Amino acid sequence: MSNAAYKEMWEKLDLDVPAHDALLEVLGKFYGDIYMSQQGRLQGAEYLDFVLSEVHGLRIKEIQDAKAQGRKVVGSFCVFVPEELTLAADAVHVGLCAGADAGKEAAERIVPRNTCALIKSFVGFKLAKICPFTESCDMIVGETTCDGKKKAYEAFGEYVNMYVMEVPQCKNASDRDLFKSEILRYKAELETLTGKTIGVEELKRGIGIVNAKRKALQRLTALRAADPAPISGRDALLINQISFYDDPVRFTAKINELCDEIEKRIATGEGVAPKGTPRLMLAGCPMAVPNWKLPYVIESAGAVIVGEESCIGTRNTRDLVDEEAVAKATTMDELVDALTDRYMRIDCACFTPNDERLDNVTALARDVKAQGVIHYSLLFCQPYAHETFKVDKALAAAGVPMLAIETDYGMEDVEQLKTRVQAFIETLE
Amino acid sequence: MGGERSAGIDIGSRSIELVLLEDGEMVVSRRLPTTFDPLRQCRTLLSGQRISRMAATGYGRELAAGLAGELGLPVTVERITEIKAHALGAYARFPQARTVLDIGGQDTKAIALSGGGKALKFEMNDRCAAGTGKFLEYTAGVFQIPVEEFGNYALEGDEAPVINSMCTVFAETEATSLMARGVKPQNIALGLHDAIVKRTVNMLNRVGLAFPLVFAGGVANNPCVRELLAKALSAAPGEELLTPPDPDMNGALGAALWAARQD
Ligand code: SF4
Numbered sequence: 204m205s206n207a208a209y210k211e212m213w214e215k216l217d218l219d220v221p222a223h224d225a226l227l228e229v230l231g232k233f234y235g236d237i238y239m240s241q242q243g244r245l246q247g248a249e250y251l252d253f254v255l256s257e258v259h260g261l262r263i264k265e266i267q268d269a270k271a272q273g274r275k276v277v278g279s280f281c282v283f284v285p286e287e288l289t290l291a292a293d294a295v296h297v298g299l300c301a302g303a304d305a306g307k308e309a310a311e312r313i314v315p316r317n318t319c320a321l322i323k324s325f326v327g328f329k330l331a332k333i334c335p336f337t338e339s340c341d342m343i344v345g346e347t348t349c350d351g352k353k354k355a356y357e358a359f360g361e362y363v364n365m366y367v368m369e370v371p372q373c374k375n376a377s378d379r380d381l382f383k384s385e386i387l388r389y390k391a392e393l394e395t396l397t398g399k400t401i402g403v404e405e406l407k408r409g410i411g412i413v414n415a416k417r418k419a420l421q422r423l424t425a426l427r428a429a430d431p432a433p434i435s436g437r438d439a440l441l442i443n444q445i446s447f448y449d450d451p452v453r454f455t456a457k458i459n460e461l462c463d464e465i466e467k468r469i470a471t472g473e474g475v476a477p478k479g480t481p482r483l484m485l486a487g488c489p490m491a492v493p494n495w496k497l498p499y500v501i502e503s504a505g506a507v508i509v510g511e512e513s514c515i516g517t518r519n520t521r522d523l524v525d526e527e528a529v530a531k532a533t534t535m536d537e538l539v540d541a542l543t544d545r546y547m548r549i550d551c552a553c554f555t556p557n558d559e560r561l562d563n564v565t566a567l568a569r570d571v572k573a574q575g576v577i578h579y580s581l582l583f584c585q586p587y588a589h590e591t592f593k594v595d596k597a598l599a600a601a602g603v604p605m606l607a608i609e610t611d612y613g614m615e616d617v618e619q620l621k622t623r624v625q626a627f628i629e630t631l632e
Numbered sequence: 633m634g635g636e637r638s639a640g641i642d643i644g645s646r647s648i649e650l651v652l653l654e655d656g657e658m659v660v661s662r663r664l665p666t667t668f669d670p671l672r673q674c675r676t677l678l679s680g681q682r683i684s685r686m687a688a689t690g691y692g693r694e695l696a697a698g699l700a701g702e703l704g705l706p707v708t709v710e711r712i713t714e715i716k717a718h719a720l721g722a723y724a725r726f727p728q729a730r731t732v733l734d735i736g737g738q739d740t741k742a743i744a745l746s747g748g749g750k751a752l753k754f755e756m757n758d759r760c761a762a763g764t765g766k767f768l769e770y771t772a773g774v775f776q777i778p779v780e781e782f783g784n785y786a787l788e789g790d791e792a793p794v795i796n797s798m799c800t801v802f803a804e805t806e807a808t809s810l811m812a813r814g815v816k817p818q819n820i821a822l823g824l825h826d827a828i829v830k831r832t833v834n835m836l837n838r839v840g841l842a843f844p845l846v847f848a849g850g851v852a853n854n855p856c857v858r859e860l861l862a863k864a865l866s867a868a869p870g871e872e873l874l875t876p877p878d879p880d881m882n883g884a885l886g887a888a889l890w891a892a893r894q895d
């Protein structure tokens with residue numbers, strides 16, 4: 204990464220350049236240890252390496268260029284914020300979920316200590332001025348999911364142009380109505396922000412782009428059912444992470460190319476780990492860049508991860524906006540209905556009840572042929588910690604063993620995690 | 633020359649144990665404190681021993697990888713987790729065992745066993761030494777009593793005050809304030825033991841406790857913990873609650889048994 208060339212841009216974005224340099228250094232080293240050390244990676248992984256090495260460079264430059272052409276940039280923290288609409292308004296949509304401990308002390312000045320690491324991280328990134336994506340945003344969209352985020356947005360809103368969507372807690376007809384009205388309110392907000400009108404054609408285009416992206420990711424998920432596993436869990440997670448900030452059209456093309464390569468690999472019986480390597484699936488909280496700790500621990504313990512049931516994984520990619528309904532639609536109302544239906548299917552632990560998640564976890568474990576599931580919840584995340592018990596029960600009923608891990612971004616528990624994960628793998632042998 | 637000799641080494645955070653098996657018989661059983669130079673301690677334990685197979689377990693198991701080469705032993709060191717080692721060790725001693733409890737220097741594990749001595753499910757305490765050997769060692773220090781005698785001392789108590797905190801540091805604070813209130817020190821000691829047992833019972837229940845339960849690890853030497861545990865579980869000692877004669881060697885024994893299985 205040629206940092207010097209980007210320095211001016213970072214200064215213009217008012218980043219704390221020395222602190223940002225330190226972050227990039229840690230990120231680079233972490234990436235080297237966890238990613239570049241892998242054997243038998245796909246050629247298509249070069250794209251991943253490139254995007255990651257340029258995550259704060261070229262991609263930010265592209266975003267600045269888009270801004271110079273009058274396009275707006277919208278950031279979000281949750282898969283409930285419909286990217287389709289953002290794209291329909293010709294704005295850039297970036298996922299801001301943050302996966303590093305940086306800025307923690309600063310964050311703890313405005314959110315309680317017992318807040319999950321994800322929230323502390325996005326707050327910390329802003330306060331420490333080290334995230335060029337956050338600094339590029341014209342508007343940041345929050346949502347009323349968990350209490351931690353809801354309240355953190357109030358504090359965060361003092362520093363950024365914040366807009367909050369209301370996500371319901373249940374899935375009754377009235378909740379659907381509420382979310383539909385929230386989608387319409389977000390549409391109006393985008394129109395005000397961008398000065399553009401979102402018409403049927405624009406929204407169809409937005410839906411088309413995002414559906415194509417989700418389809419590419421679905422294709423990847425399906426290919427991972429092969430034994431030997433054709434791609435490491437770390438690389439697959441990285442792909443899901445990159446899907447939140449790279450240009451969606453380029454991303455889709457690249458991931459489809461990568462899937463072509465994977466198909467060839469499967470045909471020749473090649474894999475990243477020998478046939479018979481223990482296959483594990485992750486389920487639970489999202490893992491944002493560069494939170495690769497647990498996947499690294501798991502794959503260094505001799506297992507391979509074959510699926511991620513999380514928002515940076517299948518919770519984001521499993522459902523498409525109904526293509527038939529979209530093709531037939533002639534009015535905005537019909538399109539918004541199709542969007543609403545798709546988003547109301549998200550099985551986030553913030554809902555009650557949320558039994559469809561139990562079915563989805565067991566179905567994914569079966570589809571990707573996982574021998575065991577590691578349920579991951581971030582320390583202080585109430586919704587997923589609660590669901591740990593239910594998921595354990597549902598998986599046990601389906602004959603799939605589960606290990607529950609609760610951790611955060613710190614490194615001090617790596618040795619304990621290794622022992623637990625290795626012991627779990629031993630029980631599967 | 634005797635038969636095949638299998639070594640199991642358990643590199644824990646407080647102590648290191650070595651067990652050598654020859655034709656299934658335990659011929660060596662030794663332990664040393666871990667210190668700040670665990671590798672040196674391993675070398676001391678292993679030097680001069682004739683070994684045909686070897687397996688390492690415990691927190692420091694990865695350390696042992698290079699050890700064989702360094703000591704000129706013609707073996708590759710297998711590595712297994714403490715969970716597996718304890719399951720194997722307990723099963724070898726008590727084939728009827730269904731649950732294993734290991735309270736070691738710095739962690740506690742509860743393991744549910746399948747019929748064949750395989751670990752099915754386990755729980756470990758996370759991140760801190762609450763309710764482990766270290767906790768007893770530390771609190772015994774507050775009473776200025778050697779940890780080996782702490783259990784018998786606590787058994788002199790007749791009424792255990794409730795100690796709410798499981799954190800080593802806070803438990804000390806609680807114990808000191810109880811002392812200041814004039815509570816009999818033996819009773820406070822009993823309360824501290826009781827606190828460990830309560831926590832342990834919760835962990836055992838989470839893995840689905842089934843009897844017989846094998847109690848291993850250094851803390852199994854403590855008569856007060858054994859007695860309170862039997863009481864809390866209403867388990868008959870010697871039948872439902874089993875303690876091997878050398879409970880701290882259970883992990884090393886399991887590793888040695890694993891080594892013996894390799895070709
Ligand atoms: S877990 Fe729930 S709140 Fe978090 S990103 Fe996913 S949908 Fe949103």
Ligand code: SF4
Nearest residue numbers: 319321349351488584
């Ligand atoms: S991980 Fe849990 S606590 Fe953190 S933001 Fe997501 S739902 Fe909220």
